[in-house]
Amino acid sequence: MYQLTQETAEDRWEVEALYDTCFAPGREALSSYRLREGVPPVARLCLVARDRDGILAGAIRYWPVRVGRSEALLLGPVAVHPTRQGEGLGGFLMRESMARATEDRWPRVMLVGDEPYYRRFGFSKLEGVEMPPPTNPARVLGIGDWAGVSGRVRPWAH
Numbered sequence: 001m002y003q004l005t006q007e008t009a010e011d012r013w014e015v016e017a018l019y020d021t022c023f024a025p026g027r028e029a030l031s032s033y034r035l036r037e038g039v040p041p042v043a044r045l046c047l048v049a050r051d052r053d054g055i056l057a058g059a060i061r062y063w064p065v066r067v068g069r070s071e072a073l074l075l076g077p078v079a080v081h082p083t084r085q086g087e088g089l090g091g092f093l094m095r096e097s098m099a100r101a102t103e104d105r106w107p108r109v110m111l112v113g114d115e116p117y118y119r120r121f122g123f124s125k126l127e128g129v130e131m132p133p134p135t136n137p138a139r140v141l142g143i144g145d146w147a148g149v150s151g152r153v154r155p156w157a158h
Helices: 009-022 031-036 089-103 115-121
Strands: 003-006 047-050 056-067 070-080 108-112 140-144 151-155
Touching (some): 003 089, 009 056, 009 070, 031 151, 047 089, 056 089, 056 108, 070 089, 115 140
Antiparallel strands (some): 003 047, 047 056, 056 070, 056 151, 108 140
16 A cells, blocks of 8 residues: 655655666656756646655656647656556556646646557547657657647746
8 A cells, every 4th residue: 555645845855766766867868858947846746655664666747838829737757666566556646646637627638658558547649749859759648638739848937
């Protein structure tokens, strides 16, 4: 059983260490990180999962972005410690955080990832949504109301 809480400033170093463990070196060079620079995450949606001993097992974050003239959430990163993978924790983090996003009336969520994995949560390839290069367009996925939304993905502040 995991305790799910909103990420706090005290969690930051552990969450960053988890991301370093789960993702390749240079992850911060990805285009999605350029969209996050200088923009605070959506705090209520940034969650950590700890086991009964208080050990961090997983984390998920969301960032506001603009797509054309519309607003959206950029999901990610989401990570589960390698020793905890296969227990359904990633799905739990996805479902709980997306339920909060719906409660908060965010109309759409996007991410960059593998469609076969994220399809089970309702994500599909977005047409007409352009992530900054060098993102593979086939990996730009979304869920929610994307009707009539297209254009470049830009940082929230611009």
